[in-house]
Amino acid sequence: MLEGFDCNKYVKLQSEHIKKRIAEFGGKLYLEFGGKLFDDYHASRVLPGFKPDSKINMLLELADDAEVVIAINSYDIEKNKVRSDIGITYDLDVLRLIDAFRTCGLYVGSVVLTHFAEQPAANAFRKRLESLGIKTYKHFKIENYPANIQLIVSENGYGKNEYIETTRSLVVVTAPGPGSGKMATCLSQLFHEHMRGVNAGYAKFETFPIWNLPLNHPVNIAYEAATADLQDINMIDPFHLEAYGKTSINYNRDVEVFPVLRAMFEHINGFCPYKSPTDMGVNMAGYCISDDEACREAAKAEIIRRYFEALCQERRGLAGKEAIYKIELLMKQCDISTENRKVVEVAMKRAYETNSPTAAIELADGRILTGRTSPLLGASSAMLLNALKALSGIDDNITLISPTVIEPIQDLKINHLGNRNPRLHTDELLIALSICAVNDKNAYIAMEQLKHLKGCEMHSSVILSEVDVKVLKRLGINLTCEPIFQTKRLYQK
Numbered sequence: 001m002l003e004g005f006d007c008n009k010y011v012k013l014q015s016e017h018i019k020k021r022i023a024e025f026g027g028k029l030y031l032e033f034g035g036k037l038f039d040d041y042h043a044s045r046v047l048p049g050f051k052p053d054s055k056i057n058m059l060l061e062l063a064d065d066a067e068v069v070i071a072i073n074s075y076d077i078e079k080n081k082v083r084s085d086i087g088i089t090y091d092l093d094v095l096r097l098i099d100a101f102r103t104c105g106l107y108v109g110s111v112v113l114t115h116f117a118e119q120p121a122a123n124a125f126r127k128r129l130e131s132l133g134i135k136t137y138k139h140f141k142i143e144n145y146p147a148n149i150q151l152i153v154s155e156n157g158y159g160k161n162e163y164i165e166t167t168r169s170l171v172v173v174t175a176p177g178p179g180s181g182k183m184a185t186c187l188s189q190l191f192h193e194h195m196r197g198v199n200a201g202y203a204k205f206e207t208f209p210i211w212n213l214p215l216n217h218p219v220n221i222a223y224e225a226a227t228a229d230l231q232d233i234n235m236i237d238p239f240h241l242e243a244y245g246k247t248s249i250n251y252n253r254d255v256e257v258f259p260v261l262r263a264m265f266e267h268i269n270g271f272c273p274y275k276s277p278t279d280m281g282v283n284m285a286g287y288c289i290s291d292d293e294a295c296r297e298a299a300k301a302e303i304i305r306r307y308f309e310a311l312c313q314e315r316r317g318l319a320g321k322e323a324i325y326k327i328e329l330l331m332k333q334c335d336i337s338t339e340n341r342k343v344v345e346v347a348m349k350r351a352y353e354t355n356s357p358t359a360a361i362e363l364a365d366g367r368i369l370t371g372r373t374s375p376l377l378g379a380s381s382a383m384l385l386n387a388l389k390a391l392s393g394i395d396d397n398i399t400l401i402s403p404t405v406i407e408p409i410q411d412l413k414i415n416h417l418g419n420r421n422p423r424l425h426t427d428e429l430l431i432a433l434s435i436c437a438v439n440d441k442n443a444y445i446a447m448e449q450l451k452h453l454k455g456c457e458m459h460s461s462v463i464l465s466e467v468d469v470k471v472l473k474r475l476g477i478n479l480t481c482e483p484i485f486q487t488k489r490l491y492q493k
Contacts, residue, residue, distance in 0.1 A: 025201025
């Protein structure tokens with residue numbers, strides 16, 4: 001993939017703007033961090049050159065003055081919402097984030113459960129956090145939010161929320177994903193701080209949509225595809241247009257909530273320092289695109305991947321068809337279709353020819369290799385082995401994994417662990433290959449090629465197991481699947 005984004009420039013510009021915004025408010029600043037602080041793979045895919053963990057480097061410069069508050073929507077806990085990029089539920093991701101923040105030296109003050117309504121799963125998670133010594137707070141849903149400003153900015157609105165005790169001047173509010181209530185948490189805290197006589201401000205760090213790119217730019221459209229389940233809509237910021245006569249891009253939820261924010265500041269200070277939702281942000285990403293065409297193509301590829309993801313989510317019964325319909329419209333807007341994803345046609349053609357599940361992968365040099373289900377290997381495992389051989393320059397006829405290694409693994413799976421499927425999953429394949437690499441030069445060379453799979457495109461003719469999905473994502477492979485189960489069993493793992 002061609003690089004189209006200057007990450008070093010981005011870190012420098014972004015850091016400068018955050019420090020400037022902190023200086024504008026005395027006392028305390030609530031900084032809403034949209035998107036993902038760690039592992040922002042969406043940004044790295046649509047802005048090739050963006051490093052997934054670049055945002056955290058800026059915060060580390062302010063580590064002594066900062067504390068982190070993590071917000072999670074109680075309904076997301078209840079329905080076991082999953083982070084699609086790393087394949088874990090939002091509640092587990094909160095624990096992962098806490099560990100990650102602590103490891104790099106950032107202080108996590110607490111977790112706030114938004115939209116709390118005594119959901120059983122949310123209550124259980126709250127008790128789990130408290131047993132781990134993590135402070136938790138409850139914020140409640142407000143009727144007619146964000147329309148009823150008088151109710152919201154009152155004792156019966158934000159006033160009902162539990163006040164989050166914080167000890168540092170910079171409070172970073174983040175979350176496992178969108179729709180978690182980060183902005184509402186910040187605004188609620190501003191209300192409570194005012195009631196306590198504390199001066200506090202608010203600013204927002206949000207990567208997407210990129211405010212100074214056109215509304216119909218594929219990078220911004222890819223953001224709509226990524227949040228199709230939330231029905232987010234990119235739009236021209238009407239407040240910014242009115243205040244400055246300039247076009248900027250924002251999204252519906254920020255535009256809708258801006259009157260609330262403005263009312264909050266007017267209630268606290270007698271005036272609002274921001275004239276538009278765009279003013280609230282500090283996003284410099286648009287200034288750091290070095291190759292617009294590379295980013296456009298990368299974003300189009302991401303939209304198609306999101307489409308297949310929505311199809312599979314609907315097939316699993318985890319989502320409705322609304323997201324599918326929306327992404328179909330976005331694809332038409334970008335004049336793209338699934339035919340633009342080369343590995344799809346190759347995988348489906350091979351599946352038709354062999355009448356078995358098949359996977360295809362496109363390497364960095366454009367070669368497309370396939371793998372099909374066999375008595376020894378699943379389609380993904382076979383494809384992975386073929387790709388490693390191709391990258392290593394090893395003849396396809398050479399055996400990399402001895403049957404004497406595979407057979408004991410199959411025996412363990414079937415006769416001792418109760419599995420019905422003797423074929424090796426990708427994790428089992430890699431373990432077997434690593435064992436052979438101790439004494440076999442070819443296997444060792446093949447293992448060394450794993451790093452070159454990062455960024456490769458892959459398509460499967462069937463929905464893969466969770467094990468395979470996780471392994472492939474850890475390898476950095478951009479996976480899509482047909483919305484078809486390999487078997488007719490009702491229970492799919």
